Amino acid sequence: MLGKLLKYELKSTSRLMGVLYLAVLVVAAVVGFIARGTIWQATQGNAIAVVVSGLIYALLIMALLIVTVVMILQRFYKNLLKGEGYLMHTLPVPTWMLVASKTISSLIWILLSMITLIVSVFVLVLTSVVGSGNLFALDWGSFPWGDFFKMFHESAGQIILTIVAAIIQIVRIILLVYTAMAIGAAAKRHKVFYSVLTFIIIMVIMGIIGTVTNISLIDMLSGSATVNEAAGGTVGMIFEAGDGLAGIGYSGLLAKQCITDAIYSVVFSFVTTWFLKNKLNLE
Numbered sequence: 555m556l557g558k559l560l561k562y563e564l565k566s567t568s569r570l571m572g573v574l575y576l577a578v579l580v581v582a583a584v585v586g587f588i589a590r591g592t593i594w595q596a597t598q599g600n601a602i603a604v605v606v607s608g609l610i611y612a613l614l615i616m617a618l619l620i621v622t623v624v625m626i627l628q629r630f631y632k633n634l635l636k637g638e639g640y641l642m643h644t645l646p647v648p649t650w651m652l653v654a655s656k657t658i659s660s661l662i663w664i665l666l667s668m669i670t671l672i673v674s675v676f677v678l679v680l681t682s683v684v685g686s687g688n689l690f691a692l693d694w695g696s697f698p699w700g701d702f703f704k705m706f707h708e709s710a711g712q713i714i715l716t717i718v719a720a721i722i723q724i725v726r727i728i729l730l731v732y733t734a735m736a737i738g739a740a741a742k743r744h745k746v747f748y749s750v751l752t753f754i755i756i757m758v759i760m761g762i763i764g765t766v767t768n769i770s771l772i773d774m775l776s777g778s779a780t781v782n783e784a785a786g787g788t789v790g791m792i793f794e795a796g797d798g799l800a801g802i803g804y805s806g807l808l809a810k811q812c813i814t815d816a817i818y819s820v821v822f823s824f825v826t827t828w829f830l831k832n833k834l835n836l837e
Contacts, residue, residue, distance in 0.1 A: 555647050556750045559655035564662065571663055574618050581611045582674035586681025611678075614670060622667045626660040630732055635739040639836045645700055650827045653732065657823075660728045661721070715808045719815070726815040729822035730756060736826045740833035758817070767814075 585607045634652060642652060658678050734756060738749025 556651050556655060558785055559647065560649060560658055563629070563655050563659040567629065567659070567663065570621070570625070571666070574614070574621060575666070578614050578618055579677055581607065581614055581679045581683070582678040585611050586678040588796070589678075589682045590796065597607075615674075616798050618667055618670070625663065626728065627731065627735075630656050630658075630735060631835050634830060635735065635745075635834070639834070643830070649825065649831045653729075653740055653823060653830070657725060658730065661724055663722070664724055664728075695748075701718050712805055712808070715805055717814070719808045721814050722812050722815045724820065726819045726822065729819050729826060731823040732826045733829075738830040740829055743837060745835075751766055764814075 585604065588607050616767075632638055634656070642651070653792045657734045667695040731753065734753035737752045738745050738747075
């Protein structure tokens with residue numbers, strides 16, 4: 555059933571997002587071709603054209619980012635917290651599945667938007683040099699491909715862990731927003747205000763927890779119970795903790811971040827589901 559919910563969710567939003575993705579890629583190619591004329595055949599007309607097309611490209615990127623965020627918020631709000639919620643909550647599916655479908659679809663659109671932006675940059679660069687002869691004049695065999703592959707092979711684990719950490723963090727942010735909206739929707743009036751207030755309160759609580767856990771980690775790594783007894787103890791703690799953090803390494807810090815965000819995600823998912831099941835106040 556989760557697959558059907560996800561399919562419906564993606565189908566409902568795919569047309570708008572597909573058009574935006576295509577527009578960004580096409581305009582990126584146009585900017586690249588115009589830039590090629592500006593670089594190799596510098597004229598005032600081409601210069602104006604590349605400025606205008608570049609501005610359109612920048613505006614499209616901003617529109618893509620804004621539309622992605624607004625769509626994520628709007629789909630959750632309209633489908634589960636407003637009138638459409640009367641239908642959605644009567645479906646023969648558990649509430650957590652509704653939350654999961656929204657979260658997964660939001661994650662997919664965020665990742666696709668990021669991929670589209672990265673690809674558009676490559677399209678812009680490629681079209682700005684193709685046909686000029688520079689692309690084909692390059693001695694591709696002289697590039698240190700072996701060093702690149704070796705570096706990638708040696709860092710593959712960290713690269714994969716970085717991607718996983720980024721994905722888990724995105725999920726945590728999505729569920730944090732959903733939690734704030736679900737709690738705010740339980741109010742009888744001023745739902746948006748209480749949603750924003752809840753979001754701020756949760757962020758403050760997360761900040762406090764993060765500060766406390768980091769201090770605990772620093773204390774553990776410093777290995778000294780008396781670093782704060784003297785006036786210079788704090789400085790010593792910082793240097794000792796720095797050595798400890800360096801010992802953990804980048805992968806260890808990423809793993810810690812993954813675990814932390816995963817725990818937050820589970821908590822936010824539970825809270826969102828509970829409020830939708832027990833405290834929902836549909837408009």
